[in-house]
Amino acid sequence: MIDLLNKLIKDNKHYSYKGKAASYIPALKEANPNDLAIALYDLNSNKEYYAGECDKKFTIQSISKVVTLIIALMDNGKDQVFKKVNVEPTGMGFNSIVNLEVRDSVRPYNPMINAGAIVTTSLIKGKNEQDKLERVLEFIKKVTNNNDIYLNQRVYASEKETGDRNRSIAYFMKSTGILSGDVEKILDLYFKHCSIELSARDLARFGAVIANDGIIPWSKERFLSREICRIVKTIMVTCGMYDASGEFAVNVGIPAKSGVGGGILGAVPKKYGIGVYGPALDEKGNSIAGINILKDLAKTLDLSIF
Numbered sequence: 317m318i319d320l321l322n323k324l325i326k327d328n329k330h331y332s333y334k335g336k337a338a339s340y341i342p343a344l345k346e347a348n349p350n351d352l353a354i355a356l357y358d359l360n361s362n363k364e365y366y367a368g369e370c371d372k373k374f375t376i377q378s379i380s381k382v383v384t385l386i387i388a389l390m391d392n393g394k395d396q397v398f399k400k401v402n403v404e405p406t407g408m409g410f411n412s413i414v415n416l417e418v419r420d421s422v423r424p425y426n427p428m429i430n431a432g433a434i435v436t437t438s439l440i441k442g443k444n445e446q447d448k449l450e451r452v453l454e455f456i457k458k459v460t461n462n463n464d465i466y467l468n469q470r471v472y473a474s475e476k477e478t479g480d481r482n483r484s485i486a487y488f489m490k491s492t493g494i495l496s497g498d499v500e501k502i503l504d505l506y507f508k509h510c511s512i513e514l515s516a517r518d519l520a521r522f523g524a525v526i527a528n529d530g531i532i533p534w535s536k537e538r539f540l541s542r543e544i545c546r547i548v549k550t551i552m553v554t555c556g557m558y559d560a561s562g563e564f565a566v567n568v569g570i571p572a573k574s575g576v577g578g579g580i581l582g583a584v585p586k587k588y589g590i591g592v593y594g595p596a597l598d599e600k601g602n603s604i605a606g607i608n609i610l611k612d613l614a615k616t617l618d619l620s621i622f
């Protein structure tokens with residue numbers, strides 16, 4: 317397996333020259349666009365395999381949308397959550413505003429775009445804002461089996477400073493009544509959870525928990541319900557790679573979620589958790605070498621769920 321992963325890195329590295337690290341959040345531009353890493357957690361053997369810059373930390377960005385969806389579902393149940401956010405693919409960019417007014421003014425299209433994740437963020441319960449953030453951090457520590465999980469303060473500051481599009485989305489949703497409460501506090505939590513740092517190996521462990529239907533593979537503890545894992549994997553397939561989700565389903569066929577930090581989380585049901593890191597992005601905001609490495613991996617190991 318290690319030989320295969322090293323070969324995949326070697327074969328796909330050149331794609332990173334065709335992409336660019338995200339620059340709309342200035343601190344993200346500092347990543348090395350040539351980094352590429354892949355980590356696999358094998359549920360069969362309970363072993364981890366990895367290659368490339370697998371321990372390098374990067375910010376989770378939109379992969380935190382999976383976390384906030386899961387916590388919102390645990391805190392409120394699926395009926396309450398899906399009253400506020402729909403589950404349909406958008407065909408639009410991750411930060412698009414247009415659907416909110418012209419296609420469905422009641423709910424954002426799905427929890428994997430910014431509008432939907434701002435709603436799931438607002439549904440996280442806690443005594444106060446610090447407590448809510450702690451809950452997100454604790455969740456990530458648990459599913460990554462790693463206590464060394466922190467916010468990147470520079471990325472957080474940069475997100476907050478440049479987050480006007482997210483502010484527009486959030487205030488628009490407040491005007492239509494989807495979002496209730498203090499918009500600035502909700503946005504602050506959103507910016508914070510996007511700025512949490514982890515590595516490709518951390519993502520592989522997180523993917524393994526989802527792939528294992530919510531039972532933590534290294535401790536055998538049931539942490540998430542089967543139903544939540546089923547819902548999350550389904551939404552990852554239909555919406556996880558933004559407006560490239562259809563193409564990704566055809567070419568790769570793995571429930572996955574990307575982030576503009578360059579990470580991709582993958583969960584192959586009952587088989588593997590996958591973490592990929594490659595900060596050079598394509599025009600849709602997905603890791604360009606990351607997508608190609610997953611394409612090769614899925615083909616070689618016959619991982620498509622379809």
Ligand code: DON
Binds near residue numbers: 377600
């Ligand atoms: O809301 C934002 O702009 C970012 N913090 C997260 C977006 C993101 O990762 C979209 N990904 N492809």
